[in-house]
Amino acid sequence: MANFNLKINGKSHTVDVEDDTPLLWVLRDHLGLVGTKFSCGIAQCGACTVHLNGNATFSCVTPVSSVGNGEVVTIEGLSEDGDHPVQKAWAEVDVAQCGYCQAGQIMTAAAFLETNSNPSMEDIDNAMNRNICRCGTYHKIREAVALAAKTK
């Protein structure tokens, strides 16, 4: 066990966990930030996506020891009141079915739009292909990312 000082959603947190503990479980089990979801645990589905220094990152395979001074942003910290352009687009398009994967989808989309503010549909497809939605809301995800790009 070791102490780790983490910067999450603009605040400083200290946790005492094993070095190899994935950031996902630090967030969920130790800090109560359960908006970041567990689903596959092997970087295949994207439900656990957070921003690490602005990059969409699979938190399920990111050991806490590798985070260092990195800035972590989770779905809870993406905006003050759910008013990030991507969150607003998600609500406007009414994307979700079960909703479980959507926090990860939103985090992937938000990081992507920071790097590409005027994406083609093909760009959107490539960016969002890393997140699985078992309910099949893919058409709405594309639509919402395109809308967020326009309104951002």
Next chain:
Amino acid sequence: MATQLKASRRDFLKIAGTSVGGLVIGFNWFSCDSPKVEVLSTEQILSQAKSFNSYLSISPTGDVVIYSPNPELGQNIKTSFPMVVAEELEADWEKVRVVQANLDPAKYDRQLTGGSGAMPHSWERLRKAGATAKFVLVAAAAKTWNVPAAEITVEKGIISHKGSGKSGHFGEFVTEASAMTAPEEVTLKDKKDFKIIGTPVKNVDSKDMYTGKPIYGLDFQREGMLHAMIQRAPFGMKIKSVDDSGARAVSGVKDVVTFGTSVAVVGNSTWPLLKAKKLLKVEYEPDGTVESTADHDRLFAELLKSGKAEVKRKDGNVDAAFKGAAQVITSEYQCPFIAHSPMEPENFFAHVKGDKVELIGPTQTPDRARQETATLLGIPPENVSVEITRLGGGFGRRLRADYVIEAVEVSRAVNAPVKVTWSREDELTGGAYRPAVRYRFEAALDASGNMIGYKLRGVGMNAGNTTRENNFPSGAVDNVLIESIEHKSSITTNAWRAPITNFLAYAEQSFLDEVALAAGKDPVQFRLDLLNRAKTTPVGELGYDVDRMIGVVKTAAEKSNWGKNPNVKQGFSVYFSHRSYVAQVADIEMQGGTPVLKKITAVTDCGMVVNPTGANHQVRGGIVDGMGHAMYANLTFENGVPKQKNFDSYRLIRLKEVPEIDTHFVDSGFDPTGLGEPALPPTGGAIANAIFSATGRRLRSQPFIEQKEFSDIKLEIRRA
């Protein structure tokens, strides 16, 4: 056309006043023999979920709270049920709040999610509840203003009387209304006057989902709660010995407990348990049959040949028809076991406290969780409370309570509140799969290409009846024999979204394409000819409405420009399941020798569409689901253990792999039926038939990508 409906007070209505003037209407969405009148304060109405969960309540401020009893797993029932109540109430949707009810069999009937049955079951009850609440509010306003109730109008929660110029919101009349007697009859609205039903109302949980609120079972945490993960035995095996020394040595592991064929590691957080589970050394020994996929393939071949089948339907003289046939077509189709793979893995919280148990988590069948817990512990069911969280998908997996019982077992063993969490590997290897099935179809054609005989024999692994014997084409053919054979496998199975038909529809619709080709007929016309036969001179019992099926077939042909563009190779499929009719056409365009799947057109008759957003979601989602599993999913077994253990080897469909989906809904004038399942069954057939049309390759097994006929087809998927 307003409908007079008897609204028996015993059936669903109770009115109560509250100490601070709120109105509580206990409408017991479902009949209840002994409804209780509960008098509640407004604070209770607006804040305390548990005390009034069968009620529609209206506060003095005019806010409306509606309880939704059925588990929400993405089918959008938590939005669409209250829409129906609010419609008849003439409520302002902006002032309606929806709360998930906990399990309460005394108040709710059929409090489960499955079979696409919630809306058809509750449609009329929900309407009556809203209409009755409106009735007493109007009566209260009429009394207050001393005007005839018939002259009063209600719109968006505002009650008005034109003649006197008086108006007020619902909240102003709740005290008076609470003293009213429930009406014996209520008038329901004309469907043409609907203002909320039929509009794209947004998901009531949107904001919680998009801001990461703890709304799913896996998000539940409580002070002092322990975590558990479980190692389960291979199918057909039992535990011989357990060496848990390595697991116990992991920092953070508090205990290791064994029950049945399971070993649970228990600790304060999840990660140490994921590590500890890998260090468990459990030796197993056979306890019955230990099966592999090779055994299933052998069994399919043997059982299809054997004479021991259960006859599900027999019309006419099949032997004579086949003997006298000008042409006989025979084909076999097979599907593998597949997992449900909800994105939220199975999990449940249980706290066994003496002879009482608290359960919290994602379940499609809260009452089953309660009953199985009561049976396990030998306690009365009412000693078990079940709080229903939002479900991160279900697809039928959460109809079972196996993972709930695990939490109860561990909580009892360690005498503490426990949440059991499954890993993805647990989910894929932990059983209750869509069963593997093989079908043999035979068709007899006369010299004019008419189908005079039809035979279907299905063999399933724990699949129950593998057929839907009264479904199309039964009723359209003179001589029919439908049989089913079940092999009792040690591999556990369960309903999987559109049970049986999720594969049967693909097999049947592909086979009918083969028969149409042999008969020299257009696939759509071939189906219409059969349907016309079933309409004019039906044979035996029909489990479907012929006109509604014809309706979706014709509309799908029209909307997809069936057969109009020679560059587009199309595949047709139509299926009736769970009370709804769906026809689909897949379009493949040949681009420089490459087949490109561009579009699936879907035409659905689910009666009236309650929420177009939700309906589109269910149809598109069903198609994506049907396509993904037909294309990619396969669970194979080696000595009772699945080889595919996570999404790296068990492939789910991704965003770039879905074509455009063009949805249409037929307005047949019927009351709404469910949509969680019916759009899935036709998809595999539409795609397989389009692939045949484009390449001449007939895909008779799933998943398509593993078939040798498909190996050199470079199917691309592109959207506009």
